Amino acid sequence: MVRELTVDLGTRSYPIYIGEGLLANIAAYFEKHGISKASPLLVVTDDHVAKHHLKPVLSRLAEGGYTAVSYTVAAGEKSKSLAVLEDVVGACLQAGLDRKSTVVALGGGVVGDLAGFVAASYMRGxxxxxxxxxxxxxxxxxxGKVAVNHPLAKNIIGAFHQPEMVLYDTSTLLTLPDRDVRAGLSEMIKHGLIWDAEFTAWCEANAEKLIGLNPEALQYGLYKGCAVKAAVVSKDERENDLRAILNLGHTIGHALEAVAGYNELQHGEAISIGMVGAAMLSVRMGNPEEIFTVTERIFKKFGLPTRIPAHFDTEAIMRAMMHDKKFSEGRMVYIIPTAIGKVEINKNVSAEWVREIVDRLKRED
Ligand SMILES: NC(=O)c1ccc[n+]([C@@H]2O[C@H](COP(=O)([O-])OP(=O)(O)OC[C@H]3O[C@@H](n4cnc5c(N)ncnc54)[C@H](O)[C@@H]3O)[C@@H](O)[C@H]2O)c1
Ligand SMILES: [Zn+2]
Incomplete structure (x- = not known):
């Protein structure tokens, strides 16, 4: 069964297909969505993904009459750089990509962000x-957020560039290391926490199935997660207001990633701690205790971290946060859960209270 949903953005709307084994029909999907056979394609991937999934993609495309060349970058966040961007653009030129060509991102967020930014900038898009x-x-x-990093800041060189479609073949996930499985599920849970109490409860009840990559559970969870993201993005593509709610847990999360030098904690792990912190802050502000207990219980169930490792320095975390977010007169903008499945964008959160929470996240077990 293939699940389908649409990211509703007027003339730039596009479909997301989710299903097991759908890459076997990749050429048919491309054809259906008007991807030209007259111009070459570049498939960008990384060396981990290439090992398992590149060959069948290239063969199916060739069988379907497409000319597809691939370019493989080193796995890892370091490949989201201007230097690697230049290499991939070199590959586009060598393969003869023209204005009617398509860049295909085969991989995780690193490849998607990098290849997406190549597509946004090559020949002006x-x-x-x-x-x-x-x-x-x-x-x-x-x-549609695509970007590479600068040594001083993550995702700072980028664009908004929506894809033609998203083809999510859940059978590719079977080769994913367990730590990446759990870290990815952290964002799925986030989509429940910001938008949908019922989906949050479903995630908790299906934790074991999700961690174990049960196909039915995985497909439903990814479908719901994508649906929340699509709904939010459709209402506010360029993050003027609502889209900011997707940053639940990311204020502390990004600071932890920065302090750890993007090594010790994966993104999904940093934001699970951040979401527990946001829940503590919410209770501190007078919201029901349940927001904290449920949030913490869910992340524990998924084996995701809920506390800051003790050797992290509170001041360094606060400095990283100030670098990332605007404080004015000791106040900051913060995504605060107000119930399970509901958040608010609070523009008046005391930085002092945030420091208190960071400290508490370090002390308590
Ligand atoms: N554009 C956005 O809106 C947005 C949102 C969230 C995160 N991001 C970005 O996403 C990135 C993180 O994404 P990620 O966690 O997918 O990281 P990733 O792309 O580095 O993938 C994680 C690891 O898994 C490997 N891998 C990927 N697929 C595999 C598979 N099927 N089998 C085996 N190994 C596989 C990769 O080689 C890598 O080692 C960050 O750079 C972050 O900034 C972007
Ligand atoms: Zn995130």
């Missing part, structure tokens, strides 16, 4: 298709 191969990429492949 050509088409691209996202083929996510991680659970986290149910988030990153939807919404």
């Amino acid at each position: 050509i088409r691209f298709v996202q083929i996510p191969t991680t659970i986290l990429a149910h988030d990153s492949s939807v919404g």
